[in-house]
Amino acid sequence: MDETEWDEVADVFDEIILDVPRHDRGKKILQAVKHHGGDKKTAADLGCGIGRTIPMLAEHFGRVRATDISKRCLKRAERTHARYDNVEYFHADISRGLPFKPVDFVLCINVLLAASRARRQSMLDNICAAVKPGGHLLLVTPALESALYATHRLVQLHEAEGMKPAVAQRKAARDTTRLDMGVVVVDGTPTKHFLKEELADVMARRGMQVKDIRKIEYPWGYALAEAPAEMGPPLPWNWMAVARKAG
């Protein structure tokens, strides 16, 4: 999605964009923020959207830089969190560069979504470059394993409704044009999804020491429009990676 499309989402953000920190039942993101925080430390929220993670960063770091490609999202974030005087807002496209110097802790939740490999590589280069040597990155991305698992559950749902196996599979089938590149079409938008090993690899190649990669689960309704309210675990998930910049 480009800047105009993200601007169009700004007013309906909470209705259509998964709120990862809210659904993070184990509060893994907040725990990592607390663990790496400090009054003298700086943090950045890359692709901050409407600012859902601004409070946790502002309350645990001395200074926070928040950036987004969408002016409208950024304005909402700034208005909503005006009470925090230690946050600066920057309108920027992180595939083109960073509007501030490296910080101690970078948070980047579901921003690395671009189907274009060239664009994604630049974004990832800049996300990693935003971390000071010895600092940390918390990166959340869509999980390819989760997308394939959701299809399995959808086939089962169709069979439970009485469809024959072949029909159940046909009705659950996705656009697989670029599935081998981890690109899954979500609500009409080709969206990059990562394998766990792939995520570890792309960070290690950028001088990041990967400390931990774990699931952050979210409700079925965000993965499958057809999901009944009582649809049980295992739930779909994003990958949350925490890595340290060497040095």
Ligand SMILES: C[S@@+](CC[C@H](N)C(=O)[O-])C[C@H]1O[C@@H](n2cnc3c(N)ncnc32)[C@H](O)[C@@H]1O
């Ligand atoms: C799925 S939303 C996630 C927002 C926020 N991190 C959250 O978890 O609520 C993705 C955000 O990334 C921003 N974004 C996408 N591409 C970007 C880029 N190249 N540079 C900066 N922000 C970008 C979008 O404008 C949008 O606000």
